[in-house]
Amino acid sequence: MSLVDLQGLSVRFGGRTVLSxxxxxxxxxxxxxxxxxxxxxxxxxxxxxxxxxxxNGGKVSKQAGLRIGYVPQKxxxxxxLPLTVRRFLSLPNRVSDADAxxxxxxxGAGNLMGSQMxxxxxxxxxxxxxxxxxxxxxxxxxxxxxxxxxDQPGSAAFYRQIEDVRKTIGCAVLMVSHELHVxxxxxxxxxxxxxxxxxxxxxxxxxxxxxxxxxxxxxxxxALALYRHEHNHHHDHTHETxx
Amino acid sequence: MSVFLDSFLMRAALAGLGVxxxxxxxxxxxxxxxxxxxxxxTAHASIMGVALALSFSMSIFVGVLAVCLIMATTISTLSxxxxxxxxxxxxxxxxxLAIGLIAVSLIQDVRVDLMSYLFGDILAVNxxxxxxxxxxxxxxxxxxxxxxxxxxxxxxxxxxxxxxGIDPKREQLILTLALSVVVAVxxxxxxxxxxxxxxxxxxxxxxxxxxxxxxxVLIAACLGGLAALGGLxxxxxxxxxxGPSIVCxxxxxxxxxxxxxxxxxxxxx
Numbered sequence: 001m002s003l004v005d006l007q008g009l010s011v012r013f014g015g016r017t018v019l020s021x022x023x024x025x026x027x028x029x030x031x032x033x034x035x036x037x038x039x040x041x042x043x044x045x046x047x048x049x050x051x052x053x054x055x056n057g058g059k060v061s062k063q064a065g066l067r068i069g070y071v072p073q074k075x076x077x078x079x080x081l082p083l084t085v086r087r088f089l090s091l092p093n094r095v096s097d098a099d100a101x102x103x104x105x106x107x108g109a110g111n112l113m114g115s116q117m118x119x120x121x122x123x124x125x126x127x128x129x130x131x132x133x134x135x136x137x138x139x140x141x142x143x144x145x146x147x148x149x150x151d152q153p154g155s156a157a158f159y160r161q162i163e164d165v166r167k168t169i170g171c172a173v174l175m176v177s178h179e180l181h182v183x184x185x186x187x188x189x190x191x192x193x194x195x196x197x198x199x200x201x202x203x204x205x206x207x208x209x210x211x212x213x214x215x216x217x218x219x220x221x222x223a224l225a226l227y228r229h230e231h232n233h234h235h236d237h238t239h240e241t242x243x
Numbered sequence: 244m245s246v247f248l249d250s251f252l253m254r255a256a257l258a259g260l261g262v263x264x265x266x267x268x269x270x271x272x273x274x275x276x277x278x279x280x281x282x283x284x285t286a287h288a289s290i291m292g293v294a295l296a297l298s299f300s301m302s303i304f305v306g307v308l309a310v311c312l313i314m315a316t317t318i319s320t321l322s323x324x325x326x327x328x329x330x331x332x333x334x335x336x337x338x339x340l341a342i343g344l345i346a347v348s349l350i351q352d353v354r355v356d357l358m359s360y361l362f363g364d365i366l367a368v369n370x371x372x373x374x375x376x377x378x379x380x381x382x383x384x385x386x387x388x389x390x391x392x393x394x395x396x397x398x399x400x401x402x403x404x405x406x407x408g409i410d411p412k413r414e415q416l417i418l419t420l421a422l423s424v425v426v427a428v429x430x431x432x433x434x435x436x437x438x439x440x441x442x443x444x445x446x447x448x449x450x451x452x453x454x455x456x457x458x459x460v461l462i463a464a465c466l467g468g469l470a471a472l473g474g475l476x477x478x479x480x481x482x483x484x485x486g487p488s489i490v491c492x493x494x495x496x497x498x499x500x501x502x503x504x505x506x507x508x509x510x511x512x
Binding site: 050051069072075077081084142 | 395403453454
């Protein structure tokens with residue numbers, strides 16, 4: 001049984017069609033990346049899966065009791081709200097110190113327990129969000145442009161962390177990103193979205209598909225190959241964790 | 244106990260404490276969610292509730308609560324439909340205040356001391372009022388304590404709440420409900436014009452000294468309670484109006500808190 005099954009999903013915002021007839025199935029343990037230009041409905045797709053957007057047509061079916069860990073695109077914490085990382089990890093369900101510690105370590109953000117959320121750097125903040133998502137013991141991890149604002153090595157390190165996490169806890173991952181070459185290399189399946197699904201399949205397949213090239217040009221293919229090559233080495237594995 | 248409550252000063256002190264306690268957690272949410280104007284608007288509209296209560300000879304509490312609830316749900320449903328939130332609040336709050344003022348003036352067989360509703364009349368709190376105030380305060384505290392995690396997560400990010408199976412709209416409704424109750428019970432203590440101050444000022448003063456949301460609420464409750472008791476005493480001493488004295492003391496706390504924080508960060512820098 002698949003974790004999530006979208007059938008003919010259509011979403012309109014104030015008369016504008018954002019998604020039309022999207023069919024998508026997510027299976028246990030796979031990493032699926034959604035790519036697409038700005039305004040192509042990527043975030044809307046994720047938000048319909050978590051239930052924040054009500055579809056105008058079609059159906060979103062989720063496995064009963066599906067546990068979703070969600071890492072939003074950007075989280076603005078109002079400076080009037082004092083919040084330590086430790087306290088944040090206990091939202092909405094209280095977790096033990098040991099579990100919180102372990103989740104932070106797994107997300108590559110040890111030693112942050114007592115820090116204020118508002119004092120974290122971009123990379124640390126995303127890792128704290130990831131740690132909280134991991135504490136939900138997710139069967140499906142959803143990341144919406146989780147590396148926005150990180151530099152190239154930073155986001156590469158972040159996605160490697162995601163791969164590690166998937167290996168350890170075996171969850172499925174659904175993510176959106178602008179950084180095509182980095183993300184696509186880490187994925188089992190890539191979905192190219194532009195209001196509808198243009199093309200989908202293995203990263204190599206999508207990168208050479210005419211629909212994908214029409215949207216992104218051919219420039220990224222070289223980078224994809226390059227990253228594939230580098231990917232076997234782990235020399236800069238700790239690059240971002242201390243940033 | 245009854246002798247204890249026979250003193251009007253004692254009743255006033257207890258009334259002030261009750262309002263300060265209920266206002267603390269709610270005030271923090273008002274500050275975190277930037278709902279300050281929302282609190283103000285609800286309070287202004289409550290004058291219409293006073294008029295309603297007087298013309299149908301209901302209890303003021305019930306009238307105000309009803310109007311606040313209607314007002315709050317109207318704003319919640321209308322928001323995001325073409326008008327900016329603050330515009331909408333400005334229109335609804337002030338027109339309902341105006342309608343309320345006219346309605347009160349039309350009630351001929353009752354002599355209405357409007358001042359006591361605008362600025363509160365804490366020294367005239369009787370035992371029934373006290374029961375209503377503490378009943379309302381406890382209701383609000385229980386409500387917020389029960390929904391605490393959901394409220395906090397929805398305040399942080401609605402999508403994050405959704406993904407955890409919490410409905411942020413429902414949490415918003417609970418806050419709105421609690422806000423209406425606080426306005427309804429506080430009207431006698433600080434009056435329509437100063438209710439928002441009791442919500443916001445203690446919470447804002449608590450912010451620099453808190454590192455978790457819970458601590459901020461606790462400190463806000465202490466500061467609010469202190470302002471209520473101190474303000475009452477000051478007004479007795481200097482023969483000043485009580486509600487405004489309470490708010491003035493809270494404002495002094497706010498200034499002191501801001502200055503302490505400023506000096507502390509300077510020393511560390």
